Amino acid sequence: MLKKARRLDSKGDYRLIEESDFSQFKPKAFDLVLSAFTFDNIPTMKKKVMALNGIRNLLKAQGRMVNLVSSPEIYTHEWASFSTKDFPENKYAKSGDAVRIIQTDTADKRPVVDILWTHEYYLETYKKAGLVIVETYKPLAKPREPYRWINETRIAPWTIHVLRSG
Ligand SMILES: C[S@@+](CC[C@H](N)C(=O)[O-])C[C@H]1O[C@@H](n2cnc3c(N)ncnc32)[C@H](O)[C@@H]1O
Structure with missing residues (x-):
């Protein structure tokens, strides 16, 4: 993945870090940290809090973290x-349980296994990590868009949390 990224963007700085080990970065030096769908796959409260704590420590005083996560x-x-x-059991999943979903527009139709995390759990997780929600966005698709949306115009499949150090 990193090789591909560097090939596409030779000026970019791509690094692999050990889990939640942000020690190679200068603390309180970042204006923005973006996480796209990563927390759907970080399984436990302990691991989520560890990662978020590390990220909080990287933010400047006015810095923000944008955490894009799947809505339940x-x-x-x-x-x-x-x-x-194909996964009706997802309906009974609680925070921390595995849930399955198939991406229909790729060749690989094996289900992806994510970890369900409700909004209430995210609130608790951010609190434990010393983060405060500045904004929550639940963007909807627009009916006039040229796509065959199914539920996207009435239910937001993804949630965006904008966070600051608390
Ligand atoms: C659904 S993918 C999203 C990938 C990419 N951000 C994107 O938007 O296409 C989730 C990513 O989280 C990573 N991940 C899983 N557990 C992690 C952890 N404990 N710390 C950091 N990343 C993790 C996985 O390797 C995977 O690349």
Whole structure:
């Protein structure tokens, strides 16, 4: 993945770090940290808090973390490019449980296993990590867009939390 990224963007700085070990970065030096879907796959409260604590420590005083995560609803509905109808058990999942979802627009139709994490659990997780939510976005698709949206215009499959150090 890193090789591919460097090939596409030779000026970028791509690094692999050990889990939650941010020691190679200068503390309190970053304006923005973006995490896209990573926390859907970090399994426990302890591990999530460890990673978020490390990220909080990287932020400047006015710095922000943008955490893009899956909404619990994604695992119980159908979408233009995701399907969950084969996994009715997702409906009974609680925070910390495995949930399955198939990406329909790729060749590999094996289900992806994510970890369900409700909004209430995210609130507790951020609190434990010393982070405060500045904004929460649940963006919806627009009906006039040229895509065959299924539920995207009424349910947000993803949630975006903008966070600051508390
Ligand atoms: C759904 S993928 C998202 C990948 C990419 N950010 C994107 O948007 O396409 C989740 C990523 O989280 C990574 N991941 C899983 N556990 C992690 C952990 N404990 N710390 C950091 N990354 C982790 C996985 O390797 C995987 O690349």
